[in-house]
Amino acid sequence: MYEITNKSLKINYMPDNPIEEILQNGRTILTTFAGTVPLMREFAQDWALVDRKSTEVTNILLNKLIPLFKRYEPRIRINSLRVELKEGEETTGDFYIILEVEVIV
Numbered sequence: 001m002y003e004i005t006n007k008s009l010k011i012n013y014m015p016d017n018p019i020e021e022i023l024q025n026g027r028t029i030l031t032t033f034a035g036t037v038p039l040m041r042e043f044a045q046d047w048a049l050v051d052r053k054s055t056e057v058t059n060i061l062l063n064k065l066i067p068l069f070k071r072y073e074p075r076i077r078i079n080s081l082r083v084e085l086k087e088g089e090e091t092t093g094d095f096y097i098i099l100e101v102e103v104i105v
Contacts, residue, residue, distance in 0.1 A: 001079065005098045006030040022103050025073045029065075030097050043072065057083050061097060077102040 002019075004026045015021040029043075037043045049057055062081055069076050082098040 002101050002103060003098060004030065004076075004101055005096055007096050018105055019103050022073065022075050022105070023101075026069065026076045026099070026101065029068055029072060030099070043068075057095060065099070075104045077104060 002023055004023055006027065009027050009031045012020065012024060015024060032043060034043060035041050049060060052060070058081060061083070062078075065081070066078060069078060078099055078101055080100040082100075084096045084098060086094040086096060
């Protein structure tokens, strides 16, 4: 079981192993917003989630992330999802997405 999050995206252009590369692909999905990838407008996160309450976001995210991962990184299976508010950002609705995942190689 692994954890991936949108807290930071450190890109490793030479991953040490296939699992590291797969997890990096999952982080890319979490940190990319829809409409920012040319010719793939449906790829990644919805901008509308940014200002919503974290309690509303969890169910919306699960409904959106499961199909995204099935399509763009099917080697990752989502086991659980947590949403945490950014430190000191309680009133703005900014949050981190933390996924517990399995990697299928």
